[in-house]
Amino acid sequence: MTRSPRGRSPWQREVDDVLHGVAGAFLFGVPLLYTMEVWWKGNFTSPLRMLVALGATYVALVVIDAASGFRRQRATTTVRLLSDAAEGLALGLMAASVSLLVLRLIGLGVGLEPLLGRIVHEAVPFSIGVGIANGLLRAREEGGDDPTSGAEPSARTKAKRPAWRGTFADAGATVLGATIIALAIAPTDEVPMIAAMLTGPWLLGLIFASLAVSYVIVFEASFSAPAGQGAYQGVLRSPLGETAGAYLVSLLTGALMLWLFQLIRPGDPLVQVIAYVIVLGLPATIGGAAGRLAV
Amino acid sequence: MMSDQQTAKQQQDEQSPRTAAEWLSLGVALLVLAGVIGTVVVLWLSPQQAPPRFTIERGEVRRDGEAFHLPVTVRNTGNLTASEVTIEGTLSHEGREETASTTFDFIPGRSSVAGVLVFSTDPAAVNILVRSFQKP
Numbered sequence: 001m002t003r004s005p006r007g008r009s010p011w012q013r014e015v016d017d018v019l020h021g022v023a024g025a026f027l028f029g030v031p032l033l034y035t036m037e038v039w040w041k042g043n044f045t046s047p048l049r050m051l052v053a054l055g056a057t058y059v060a061l062v063v064i065d066a067a068s069g070f071r072r073q074r075a076t077t078t079v080r081l082l083s084d085a086a087e088g089l090a091l092g093l094m095a096a097s098v099s100l101l102v103l104r105l106i107g108l109g110v111g112l113e114p115l116l117g118r119i120v121h122e123a124v125p126f127s128i129g130v131g132i133a134n135g136l137l138r139a140r141e142e143g144g145d146d147p148t149s150g151a152e153p154s155a156r157t158k159a160k161r162p163a164w165r166g167t168f169a170d171a172g173a174t175v176l177g178a179t180i181i182a183l184a185i186a187p188t189d190e191v192p193m194i195a196a197m198l199t200g201p202w203l204l205g206l207i208f209a210s211l212a213v214s215y216v217i218v219f220e221a222s223f224s225a226p227a228g229q230g231a232y233q234g235v236l237r238s239p240l241g242e243t244a245g246a247y248l249v250s251l252l253t254g255a256l257m258l259w260l261f262q263l264i265r266p267g268d269p270l271v272q273v274i275a276y277v278i279v280l281g282l283p284a285t286i287g288g289a290a291g292r293l294a295v
Numbered sequence: 296m297m298s299d300q301q302t303a304k305q306q307q308d309e310q311s312p313r314t315a316a317e318w319l320s321l322g323v324a325l326l327v328l329a330g331v332i333g334t335v336v337v338l339w340l341s342p343q344q345a346p347p348r349f350t351i352e353r354g355e356v357r358r359d360g361e362a363f364h365l366p367v368t369v370r371n372t373g374n375l376t377a378s379e380v381t382i383e384g385t386l387s388h389e390g391r392e393e394t395a396s397t398t399f400d401f402i403p404g405r406s407s408v409a410g411v412l413v414f415s416t417d418p419a420a421v422n423i424l425v426r427s428f429q430k431p
Contacts, residue, residue, distance in 0.1 A: 010314035010315065010316045010317070011315075011316045013314075013316070014314065014316030014317055014319075014320055015316075017320075018320060040401070043376045043401060043403040043431070044375070044376045044403070044431050046339075047335045047336070047338040047339035048339055050335045051332070051335055051336070051339065054331070054332065054335070073311070083321050083324075086321070086324050086325060086328060087320055087321060087324040089324075089328060090323070090324035090325070090327040090328050091324070093327055093328070093331055094327060109406055109407045109408075110403065110406050111371075111374075111403055111404050111405025111406045112334070112338065112405065113338055113374065113403070113404060113405070114376065114403035114404065114405075114406060116331070116334060116335055116338070119331070120331075120335070
């Protein structure tokens, strides 16, 4: 069970664990972030209901942590199980708050009770995402001792491929993942609704947030993948380069979906098209990052 | 029996002691949870069921060709959320009455929303009222 520290300090390992949880939170939580009913219902959620939601999520996290969790070292004692679940809930609350803030769904002008209601509602899927982070993301790292993982051979095959094929495969995986997550969001009213609230600086903030989450999911969360990223043969070799490249691919995939569902049409104002594409870009790039992890 | 004890001991050994970094995470997590849960409990124990009440603030009129745009900010000073809040501005000009209205999907308690009323004459003397709202 105990993993070798791989020469990393306890602080680095802790940062990796936490970012791992954040990656899981966004993977699982982002579809519900783009569901207006979730934050809408938060407007008239009574404090008692919020407490029950938090309590139920905590209990669910304790149960989930026994099987998955977000830490490299699985919790085996009751105290660890309880403290990991508390950390998962707190991480979910923080990830949900930041997401709502970036999309301007909370901020000044929102009263305390609706503000907490929205955060608590969104924190439920985000926290569950933290709890199942290992199940979502660590499979390939456990290739050595996990019989269900087929990741090792895939990583080795990847290493043998010429550069253009590696890049092509990564782009394909990005399109696949982006489609799985963003296709369900593309035709919904949330895209124009959120886009309408975001002006220039907010859109820039959303681009930055999309890149950061995508980076965290692929590179920080799978830092120790033995033959994975280290053997990456694509053209965009640097982590930042690949994140930026994958973001562009995700944006294009999202734009295609928006066109398919007639949310953007030729002749639409460019500013509006860009805003829609960037708004859908967050779920698309998160899906794309997950897609690259899975391949 | 002996082997059982050994297994139990091994399992305990597997969980290495908490590092300073892990203590920090736990501390921050507990602070966040205490903050959120504490605030929710305070809200719960001081139930504020004041019904929706509105104040309307006017912005600066902007001329747009033949039309006059009047920005308005509606604030719900009550504690309960109101939905489908319709406001109407009435303007009397040379014996004629002109109205403009808009509906906000919802205004949560202690929150505000912004909109624009459009008139064909200068709305300096406009009278704006909330005409209706629903309880969600």
